[in-house]
Amino acid sequence: xxxxxxxxxxxxxxxxxxxxxxxxxxxxxxxxxxxxxxxxxxxxxxxxxxxxxxxxxxxxxxxxxxxxxxxxxxxxxxxxxxxxxxxxxxxxxxxxxxxxxxxxxxxxxxxxxx
Amino acid sequence: xxxxxxxxxxxxxxxxxxxxxxxxxxxxxxxxxxxxxxxxxxxxxxxxxxxxxxxxxxxxxxxxxxxxxxxxxxxxxxxxxxxxxxxxxxxxxxxxxxxxxxxxxxxxx
Numbered sequence: 001x002x003x004x005x006x007x008x009x010x011x012x013x014x015x016x017x018x019x020x021x022x023x024x025x026x027x028x029x030x031x032x033x034x035x036x037x038x039x040x041x042x043x044x045x046x047x048x049x050x051x052x053x054x055x056x057x058x059x060x061x062x063x064x065x066x067x068x069x070x071x072x073x074x075x076x077x078x079x080x081x082x083x084x085x086x087x088x089x090x091x092x093x094x095x096x097x098x099x100x101x102x103x104x105x106x107x108x109x110x111x112x113x114x
Numbered sequence: 115x116x117x118x119x120x121x122x123x124x125x126x127x128x129x130x131x132x133x134x135x136x137x138x139x140x141x142x143x144x145x146x147x148x149x150x151x152x153x154x155x156x157x158x159x160x161x162x163x164x165x166x167x168x169x170x171x172x173x174x175x176x177x178x179x180x181x182x183x184x185x186x187x188x189x190x191x192x193x194x195x196x197x198x199x200x201x202x203x204x205x206x207x208x209x210x211x212x213x214x215x216x217x218x219x220x221x222x223x
């Protein structure tokens with residue numbers, strides 16, 4: 001089934017540890033995104049990539065990094081986790097990076113930093 | 115600043131009609147999206163409006179007034195499976211999505 005796969009589904013992480021959240025899509029979409037979702041807040045964009053080889057910063061990029069070596073994969077790395085990074089992380093993709101294409105979301109990674 | 119406002123929670127009865135409102139203030143405007151998100155699941159796309167007026171898609175319709183910075187999602191013939199959060203998002207002048215916090219819709223039998 002075509003779509004976006006995120007791993008892991010959930011993770012408990014000690015503060016200060018490094019963690020990479022994985023995201024893979026098989027729809028050949030150009031654009032990919034990482035969002036975090038916190039209770040009472042709207043989805044907030046962390047980083048995005050409009051096409052393979054390029055990345056950009058979103059609304060809340062501090063403490064996170066991404067890479068886009070190919071079309072399918074868009075991993076998100078927390079270099080040194082802090083408790084404020086406890087959240088649900090969603091990876092998404094869209095056919096175009098023009099902001100008018102619907103987003104397709106992965107099932108999310110629930111991350112708890114202790 | 116950029117802002118999206120929508121009610122935090124609404125309750126409706128199975129079989130009825132409910133309207134979920136969304137007002138937006140963004141730097142520029144390139145369209146308004148509605149997504150549905152069931153608890154513990156990913157958001158899924160419902161509708162996109164870029165021109166004023168009503169877009170109908172089965173039991174769901176979405177309306178946009180650009181002059182008022184206003185949209186609504188209309189759900190007809192409510193079913194229990196419609197219990198979910200409904201997210202409003204506006205695409206700004208840089209084509210970045212600004213998201214509301216979502217409206218949790220509770221359907222009662």
